[in-house]
Ligand SMILES: Nc1ncnc2c1ncn2[C@@H]1O[C@H](COP(=O)(O)OP(=O)(O)OP(=O)(O)O)[C@@H](O)[C@H]1O
């Protein structure tokens with residue numbers, strides 16, 4: 001009796017063959033790719049030996065060149081601040097002009113393409129090109145991070161605007177408000193919190209990235225970091241890495257506080 | 264009627280205005296201090312447009328014939344690094360993520376350790392990770408794969424831990440109450456609920472990793488970045504432009520693929 | 530003021546797709562202390578009609594005069610300035626939820642104040658005084674600092690009305706102002722609209738689905754059906770026969 005009922009509905013839990021096949025495929029792929037890339041267990045174990053050596057050379061960390069370190073950190077922070085300020089400043093109009101619910105399509109097309117271009121390349125590629133264009137130093141880093149910021153904030157901001165309610169905008173237009181006032185009263189209040197969120201996130205990202213652009217010569221602590229690597233100066237390297245992590249954590253803490261003010 | 268006319272009206276209360284003013288002042292001071300002390304030579308900025316035009320001129324006739332022999336294999340390598348590295352990140356993230364979820368592991372010290380691992384993975388840039396692993400494993404895709412794995416574990420682990428914390432406790436409690444050992448509580452209680460999030464996180468990170476694995480070669484960690492580095496060092500600008508174009512194409516295709524799969528799954 | 534405030538619609542036609550008019554040859558005039566209800570089935574074009582008046586939707590043909598100024602032929606800045614004379618009240622209130630009640634009321638002045646001053650919230654003191662007076666008279670003075678999304682539906686609609694009045698309009702348009710509200714609040718909102726219209730001599734046009742409310746509060750009813758006016762007269766003369774003609778069928782009249 002009850003067996004007949006069970007038969008009617010089949011097994012109570014569906015064996016999900018797709019999922020199993022997926023896992024098997026992923027596993028087989030990992031084997032294949034590891035082989036292709038010549039990633040082998042032996043090399044890995046060898047590497048771990050080097051890694052132990054590497055770590056042991058890092059301690060005790062070297063604070064004797066703290067002056068250089070502080071100078072570099074300050075330059076890194078400066079790059080991040082300037083790039084974030086200009087990046088945010090440009091993202092606001094660019095994001096607005098890319099929002100398809102407010103602007104005619106030929107305008108949004110232009111700005112969406114621009115944003116897509118800013119996003120598709122890794123910042124380090126921009127850094128290389130800007131170093132060629134404006135020479136070594138923080139200027140190249142600043143320009144790089146401005147473009148990275150526009151790519152990130154511009155896109156998210158445009159998407160946030162596309163999600164707003166158009167009702168208050170209809171009301172403001174009906175009252176004869178000029179376009180800029182409609183933006184100021186109808187659009188910005190609806191997206192300002194998110195914009196501040198994106199911006200403070202981007203400031204953190206810029207700080208992290210400004211430690212990187214130096215590797216290709218675009219200013220900041222990255223250059224010193226790279227030099228420490230090349231000179232096998234691992235105890236100083238450890239100091240640099242620790243200070244970068246500390247810097248990022250401090251800035252994350254500050255941006256949480258700032259967000260509270262603008263709640 | 265006239266009593267109302269005596270009102271003044273301000274948008275924020277005094278405390279709010281003070282807090283905002285402080286933040287704005289802080290920004291303004293930081294920005295102007297930075298602008299004044301940073302070592303920027305304005306002449307270089309004015310010169311930039313000419314330099315950019317010059318650069319573009321040298322890039323222009325693309326040396327497309329370079330792709331099949333010079334770029335293709337490196338590009339395939341890049342994609343493998345991205346994929347394998349993401350898988351590695353997930354393998355690493357499971358233990359770290361579980362360690363960090365305070366509703367599974369109830370030891371604050373372990374939770375804290377997991378958070379530390381996650382934070383340093385994210386705050387150290389992928390190029391820096393690449394440098395580290397090139398120093399350890401020597402140049403090549405092994406260093407690249409491990410780099411991508413380590414760099415991603417923070418991101419994957421964080422999202423994974425969030426997904427775990429959102430798990431509906433009902434089934435878990437039922438299993439625990441039935442006296443199931445904790446591995447089977449995890450496999451039957453948590454796992455089915457987080458699998459969709461798991462795949463979404465994988466796709467999301469893979470997309471990012473395609474971009475990253477294209478550049479870590481600049482410091483020797485394998486993939487198309489190494490080809491780019493060579494072309495840059497030798498000033499083969501017509502090759503640089505082809506490499507950039509192929510990176511762009513692959514990145515766009517990867518993004519399209521991910522969008523498509525995600526629509527299919529969700 | 531020299532002449533009374535008025536609105537005149539002449540031979541208005543609106544087609545969303547060519548050859549299929551939603552509104553066909555609509556004409557009527559309202560002036561002074563008059564309140565007019567526009568009734569008609571869903572989809573017959575009431576909202577379209579009201580939005581053609583301030584050219585939020587451009588009419589296909591015909592003219593609309595507000596206090597003898599032809600709105601239809603205006604555009605750009607001139608149109609914006611003319612829109613200040615047309616107050617509008619919406620079914621879903623259309624407030625800026627994240628701004629305070631005061632900011633919402635003052636946003637009725639945006640057509641008069643430069644964007645720069647609007648951004649800094651530097652409104653002329655007389656605007657602020659008027660806003661306070663209005664908030665007092667509609668019973669929301671205690672709420673002026675609160676955000677609009679913390680208010681109830683009836684309170685929000687009052688804010689919406691205050692915003693429209695701040696424009697010092699020559700005509701007040703309301704598109705189903707009570708459809709999102711409970712019956713008691715609906716009556717209060719209708720009372721407020723009619724009172725303000727009479728007190729200030731502003732002609733009032735209300736789109737409304739509730740025929741009883743329309744009859745109770747307005748001095749004239751226009752019945753729309755299939756894009757044309759099928760009834761235009763006093764509420765008391767509106768019979769079931771007319772309603773049958775406007776809405777079609779008769780079972781619902783029981
Ligand atoms: N933007 C538009 N594009 C095309 N057709 C539209 C548009 N807006 C409205 N319509 C059509 O015009 C007709 C009238 O719409 P309208 O919203 O004016 O009706 P209504 O009388 O206000 O209805 P309701 O009582 O439900 O509010 C409807 O058939 C609608 O489908």
Ligand SMILES: [Mg+2]
Pocket residue numbers: 575576577704
């Ligand atoms: Mg309508």
